[in-house]
Amino acid sequence: MSPASQVNIAVIGAGGVGKCFLSQLQGLAARKPSPKLNLVYIATSRKALYNENFAPIDVGSAIDSLASSSKAPHALPATVDYLSGSPHPVVLVDNTSSQDVAALYPSFLSKGISVVTPNKKAFSGSYKLWQDIFSAASSSGAKVYHESSVGAGLPVISTLNELIDTGDKVTKIEGVFSGTMSFLFNSFAPVAGQGGKWSAEVKKAQSLGYTEPDPRDDLNGLDVARKLTILARIAGIPVESPESFPVQSLIPKALESCSSGDEFLEKLPEFDSQMEEVKAEAERAGKVVRFVGSIDVASKSVKVGLEKFDASHPIAALQGSDNIINFYTERYGSNPLIVQGAGAGGDVTAMGVTGDLLKVLRQIS
Ligand SMILES: NC(=O)c1ccc[n+]([C@@H]2O[C@H](COP(=O)([O-])OP(=O)(O)OC[C@H]3O[C@@H](n4cnc5c(N)ncnc54)[C@H](OP(=O)(O)O)[C@@H]3O)[C@@H](O)[C@H]2O)c1
Numbered sequence: 001m002s003p004a005s006q007v008n009i010a011v012i013g014a015g016g017v018g019k020c021f022l023s024q025l026q027g028l029a030a031r032k033p034s035p036k037l038n039l040v041y042i043a044t045s046r047k048a049l050y051n052e053n054f055a056p057i058d059v060g061s062a063i064d065s066l067a068s069s070s071k072a073p074h075a076l077p078a079t080v081d082y083l084s085g086s087p088h089p090v091v092l093v094d095n096t097s098s099q100d101v102a103a104l105y106p107s108f109l110s111k112g113i114s115v116v117t118p119n120k121k122a123f124s125g126s127y128k129l130w131q132d133i134f135s136a137a138s139s140s141g142a143k144v145y146h147e148s149s150v151g152a153g154l155p156v157i158s159t160l161n162e163l164i165d166t167g168d169k170v171t172k173i174e175g176v177f178s179g180t181m182s183f184l185f186n187s188f189a190p191v192a193g194q195g196g197k198w199s200a201e202v203k204k205a206q207s208l209g210y211t212e213p214d215p216r217d218d219l220n221g222l223d224v225a226r227k228l229t230i231l232a233r234i235a236g237i238p239v240e241s242p243e244s245f246p247v248q249s250l251i252p253k254a255l256e257s258c259s260s261g262d263e264f265l266e267k268l269p270e271f272d273s274q275m276e277e278v279k280a281e282a283e284r285a286g287k288v289v290r291f292v293g294s295i296d297v298a299s300k301s302v303k304v305g306l307e308k309f310d311a312s313h314p315i316a317a318l319q320g321s322d323n324i325i326n327f328y329t330e331r332y333g334s335n336p337l338i339v340q341g342a343g344a345g346g347d348v349t350a351m352g353v354t355g356d357l358l359k360v361l362r363q364i365s
Contacts, residue, residue: 014062025354118152154342
């Protein structure tokens with residue numbers, strides 16, 4: 001296959017991450033004249049911008065033009081057909097959290113369309129979808145990267161792949177994989193002692209925009225379980241789904257049926273004593289409690305939930321809403337390789353996506 005002199009970019013999703021990605025794409029296209037990067041399709045769930053003949057869309061004004069566009073997006077299967085008619089190689093950038101878009105990755109890939117995405121859904125859904133994605137990519141030669149699906153722009157997936165590909169033996173992965181949980185526990189149970197009441201910290205996190213609009217969507221642990229599913233599969237454990245291993249939910253049973261996030265927050269103080277006891281028990285052992293995910297590779301065990309750590313442990317010393325991921329491997333011995341930093345935010349997440357696009361470009365141009 002001769003190297004491509006032009007690559008067409010199709011973007012689905014133009015929210016927080018999508019907008020930052022477009023801004024980074026504009027900078028990349030200006031800095032990197034070859035291959036020529038042309039934005040040819042951009043869509044949200046309601047609107048789209050494209051030209052039937054794949055004429056490029058101006059990246060700098062794409063968001064404004066999309067807002068005033070009267071075109072509806074193609075139905076998703078028709079998007080596969082449309083993009084497969086491109087005269088140049090295509091990279092699909094999925095900046096949604098849509099399961100429907102994720103379910104079509106095998107179709108895109110089998111038509112030679114590469115995929116880069118921060119969307120966790122495809123890689124943490126059924127194991128069959130995971131297998132279909134990678135077998136479609138290996139048959140067609142199209143590429144698929146999803147660095148930002150774990151730890152946003154932090155080099156988590158690329159680090160794990162490199163450890164494995166260079167022949168190291170990863171024994172355990174352990175970390176704080178949620179900015180929300182990081183913020184909550186760093187302020188509820190700081191290493192220096194004290195900390196606020198659990199319900200007050202949850203309310204504060206919500207008002208600062210650290211939680212989903214309904215905080216139960218963070219406290220149920222599923223988001224962390226999805227990230228662990230992805231890493232476990234890369235580490236060679238065929239995890240069936242994020243529901244197939246133990247995940248501790250921090251939603252009191254009695255509040256699972258609250259009809260809204262507001263009702264949940266109103267009733268949460270009634271359960272503060274439970275979390276106070278968890279904190280006190282850790283303190284009695286000279287430790288602090290944190291919400292972590294871990295993968296023990298040898299025993300193929302994956303779990304998500306509360307664990308206690310010595311104050312000197314890097315997981316205990318985390319600050320703000322940072323993520324931390326510790327890779328224990330044969331080469332690194334008892335001092336793990338640690339990746340740490342912001343695990344959320346439009347710019348850093350888009351950085352992971354743009355980095356993935358660069359990896360694809362290096363291989364096809
Ligand atoms: N934000 C972060 O810090 C962060 C960190 C790590 C990973 N991520 C991941 O990055 C992705 C994007 O996050 P975000 O914060 O940018 O989300 P967002 O602000 O909610 O934006 C999502 C975008 O996707 C579009 N969309 C949703 N379903 C669609 C569909 N079926 N077809 C076409 N467009 C669709 C939405 O369009 P409408 O408005 O028309 O629905 C919107 O433009 C998610 O997978 C998220 O998990 C985000």
